[in-house]
Amino acid sequence: MITEIAVVQIIPGQEQDFEKAIAIAVSTVLTTAAGYMNFNLHRGIESPSTYTFLIQWRSLEDHTLGFRESDLFVQWRAIIGKHFAAPPQVEHWEGITI
């Protein structure tokens, strides 16, 4: 399992619209993707127009190939992308058990 961590700045004033949009995008698009496991949304305290979301995938390829190369990604971005002030910063992370 890997974690996608995405940080995205939303157009100021559109925070509530973005939260509604991503709720729809998760329930109608993301949860149907192969290898999708979990989603968490966080809003910045120091930067209230910035959100971090963490998505857990079964494998890196489930995200980078299976999801991003599919029509589901087009649908996902169509629902949430209009609220982005800039392209999201996305990286992938391996969980470390300590």
Added chain:
Amino acid sequence: MITEIAVVQIIPGQEQDFEKAIAIAVSTVLTTAAGYMNFNLHRGIESPSTYTFLIQWRSLEDHTLGFRESDLFVQWRAIIGKHFAAPPQVEHWEGITI
């Protein structure tokens, strides 16, 4: 509850030492802090010398005042800080239920 997300670049070659050190720092220092709730460690797939850790606190002040202003923070940094290639980037986040 709030989430502290810290991103830190480790001196290349010291990744395993850092993982051992942070395990000790969590078990001996962090878990004794008032308001500490949970810790997760992630290692970068694109940037394997970079780690993200997420710490959940009961409140923002439990971290920024209670922990950071205490001797526990000095002990925490003494254990893990020697492996840092640069100061960590730390921000606080509010969980959003969608």
